[in-house]
Amino acid sequence: MEELILELKKKIIEALNLEEMTPEQIDADSPLFGEEGLGLDSIDTLELIVLMEKSYGIKLSSPSEGKVIFKNIRTIAEYVSANRTK
Amino acid sequence: MTVYRIADNVLSPLGATTAENYQSLKEGRSALKHYASFSGRKEDDYVASRFTDEQLRQLMTEGLTWFESLVYHSVKEALKGCSIDVTSHRTLFVLSTTKANISHLSSEAYAKLFPAESAKRIARHFGIITEPIVVCNACISGVSAIVTAKRLIESGIYDTAIVVGCDVVSHFVVSGFQSLKALSPEPCRPFDIDRMGLNLGEAAATLVLGRGAASNERNGDWQIVSGAIRNDAYHISSPSPRGEGCAESIRYATDGIDMSSISAVNVHGTATLYNDQMESKAIEAVGLSAVPAYTLKGYFGHTLGASGILETIMTMYALDHGALPATLGFSETGVSGCVNITSQPFEMSNLKGTVKSFVKVISGFGGCNAAIYCRNERKERNESNKRNECDGEVYSVDHRVRITPHGIDIDGNPLYMESSGSKLLTEVYTRFIAPYPKYYKMDRLSQLGFVATELLLLQENPRRKQCADRAVVLFNHSSSQWVDHEYAKSIVVGEDYFPSPSLFVYTLPNIVCGEIAIRNGYRTETSFYILGCKDEAMMNDILRATLNDYTLQGAVTGWIDYQDDDAFEADIKLIRRNIK
Numbered sequence: 001m002e003e004l005i006l007e008l009k010k011k012i013i014e015a016l017n018l019e020e021m022t023p024e025q026i027d028a029d030s031p032l033f034g035e036e037g038l039g040l041d042s043i044d045t046l047e048l049i050v051l052m053e054k055s056y057g058i059k060l061s062s063p064s065e066g067k068v069i070f071k072n073i074r075t076i077a078e079y080v081s082a083n084r085t086k
Numbered sequence: 087m088t089v090y091r092i093a094d095n096v097l098s099p100l101g102a103t104t105a106e107n108y109q110s111l112k113e114g115r116s117a118l119k120h121y122a123s124f125s126g127r128k129e130d131d132y133v134a135s136r137f138t139d140e141q142l143r144q145l146m147t148e149g150l151t152w153f154e155s156l157v158y159h160s161v162k163e164a165l166k167g168c169s170i171d172v173t174s175h176r177t178l179f180v181l182s183t184t185k186a187n188i189s190h191l192s193s194e195a196y197a198k199l200f201p202a203e204s205a206k207r208i209a210r211h212f213g214i215i216t217e218p219i220v221v222c223n224a225c226i227s228g229v230s231a232i233v234t235a236k237r238l239i240e241s242g243i244y245d246t247a248i249v250v251g252c253d254v255v256s257h258f259v260v261s262g263f264q265s266l267k268a269l270s271p272e273p274c275r276p277f278d279i280d281r282m283g284l285n286l287g288e289a290a291a292t293l294v295l296g297r298g299a300a301s302n303e304r305n306g307d308w309q310i311v312s313g314a315i316r317n318d319a320y321h322i323s324s325p326s327p328r329g330e331g332c333a334e335s336i337r338y339a340t341d342g343i344d345m346s347s348i349s350a351v352n353v354h355g356t357a358t359l360y361n362d363q364m365e366s367k368a369i370e371a372v373g374l375s376a377v378p379a380y381t382l383k384g385y386f387g388h389t390l391g392a393s394g395i396l397e398t399i400m401t402m403y404a405l406d407h408g409a410l411p412a413t414l415g416f417s418e419t420g421v422s423g424c425v426n427i428t429s430q431p432f433e434m435s436n437l438k439g440t441v442k443s444f445v446k447v448i449s450g451f452g453g454c455n456a457a458i459y460c461r462n463e464r465k466e467r468n469e470s471n472k473r474n475e476c477d478g479e480v481y482s483v484d485h486r487v488r489i490t491p492h493g494i495d496i497d498g499n500p501l502y503m504e505s506s507g508s509k510l511l512t513e514v515y516t517r518f519i520a521p522y523p524k525y526y527k528m529d530r531l532s533q534l535g536f537v538a539t540e541l542l543l544l545q546e547n548p549r550r551k552q553c554a555d556r557a558v559v560l561f562n563h564s565s566s567q568w569v570d571h572e573y574a575k576s577i578v579v580g581e582d583y584f585p586s587p588s589l590f591v592y593t594l595p596n597i598v599c600g601e602i603a604i605r606n607g608y609r610t611e612t613s614f615y616i617l618g619c620k621d622e623a624m625m626n627d628i629l630r631a632t633l634n635d636y637t638l639q640g641a642v643t644g645w646i647d648y649q650d651d652d653a654f655e656a657d658i659k660l661i662r663r664n665i666k
Binding site for chain 2: 016017018019020039041042043044046047049050053054062063
């Protein structure tokens with residue numbers, strides 16, 4: 001799981017253009033969205049949905065489904081682990 | 087001095103004339119149909135309003151692309167309804183479009199198909215000699231174009247303006263909206279509790295405008311009384327939930343008008359969750375809740391660059407003929423703001439003897455909103471006495487920043503930079519702006535405009551933020567060319583088909599205006615124009631005309647063009663209105 005978490009951090013930094021961040025700076029349990037998070041927005045949610053399909057073959061149907069899964073890196077890792085087809 | 091409609095045309099799958107289109111609406115006919123996807127994947131099948139193969143065959147014109155053929159035919163039809171001198175140097179041609187010939191992006195001849203080149207080719211077909219203006223302000227382009235043309239006529243430079251809007255349904259645009267999950271898999275349901283998104287549509291619409299009652303010919307007395315463009319300064323693709331920008335544009339357009347005297351409101355009503363909700367809040371906030379409101383998206387789909395013009399024309403026609411069409415797709419309200427939308431047509435027989443008038447409301451990506459107020463009345467208006475007057479120059483330039491791959495200068499003084507080329511931008515960001523993580527999400531055009539504007543505003547002491555009187559008016563030639571190519575790479579049909587929403591949102595050049603508005607809290611006009619070249623005189627005319635909006639005291643304005651990493655230019659000024 002720790003490997004997947006690191007991999008996700010790197011992929012998310014790239015997909016969301018978080019140029020000024022390193023994986024070490026992202027805490028796996030910290031919220032990604034909202035004021036305390038990385039300040040991600042609705043377009044970032046959509047890009048994460050693309051990332052899910054592109055890298056792991058998981059098709060999410062809507063941004064509202066994503067809201068629950070994309071809470072933090074760990075919840076994403078757990079979801080990917082359970083549902084990946086790639 | 088008053089600006090009137092002289093002639094018009096709507097060209098859509100529902101008809102080749104305004105009258106034919108209105109007849110279709112009366113019969114409750116929608117052009118929305120199901121289409122197989124461009125990607126080959128079933129889940130990408132979509133609903134849209136598109137011309138049939140037969141209509142395509144009839145309209146396709148030698149030497150013109152499909153997009154240009156639609157523009158050409160609409161203008162041609164509109165001109166039949168008037169006898170203006172198209173060859174006069176006082177006749178303006180304005181084209182409103184979001185993506186023009188984008189389906190030819192990969193063609194070697196694409197440079198000849200840029201929006202301004204396209205506009206010029208069509209204009210010359212008619213013998214129009216003046217330089218065209220392309221308005222590229224996302225979905226509000228049509229209303230922006232009407233407002234721009236009106237201002238330029240009022241400024242005395244032109245007597246008439248042919249304002250035409252058009253966009254076609256393309257793989258590029260459909261895939262983009264799909265990546266944003268903005269499309270409904272069924273015909274759209276504006277303002278409805280079960281609405282799931284918008285449908286796209288293709289159409290062309292032309293409004294010929296002229297000054298003074300003398301120019302008024304057979305089409306009645308529809309005046310474009312007032313209009314405004316306002317940015318939410320909230321987000322580049324989502325509207326502000328309270329709809330402040332939308333409300334402000336309506337307030338300006340209807341200043342001094344008794345809301346209960348307005349006959350109708352044509353709302354944007356795209357049927358996305360956020361747009362309709364936002365619009366309902368704005369409508370309620372400005373006091374238009376009781377006025378019959380309707381949207382045409384259920385018949386025509388969202389026609390992007392055409393929509394502001396098409397929907398204005400249809401509303402004029404509807405009011406002239408006694409009934410507003412039903413809002414197709416609406417059944418049960420699903421918005422919290424109070425709007426008088428129904429699923430039935432509004433019979434307007436009680437309008438006899440009163441002056442007919444309406445508000446057209448519209449919103450678009452980049453956080454922009456616009457509204458115009460039109461009245462059917464033959465009555466000359468005096469110049470607004472709220473307009474600040476001055477002798478000589480309308481404005482002064484306070485500061486100026488220029489950026490090219492070779493370097494930067496501020497107010498004529500070179501700024502020492504370690505890097506060159508596109509790396510200049512990031513160097514400026516790192517040295518003068520950071521932290522602002524959004525910077526890295528921007529496309530190159532937005533980064534260029536953002537960085538140039540930051541350097542410009544750093545010269546202002548103290549730097550003004552959260553102001554409602556400073557417009558952002560930008561120009562270029564190559565539109566959003568750089569990111570268009572980047573986005574296109576993500577939609578190559580095959581295994582690697584992953585349309586990128588974060589790239590697609592930037593495929594509208596006016597987004598750079600939105601980024602600047604958000605950064606600085608400029609809840610004011612943001613406009614983007616595409617020209618054939620860096621035409622200082624034309625830019626000056628448009629800027630001075632923009633200052634007809636009496637709330638404006640200044641602007642960030644100039645040229646922002648990014649073709650590729652070796653060819654880009656920013657030439658931005660901070661200007662201030664001169665007051666007598």
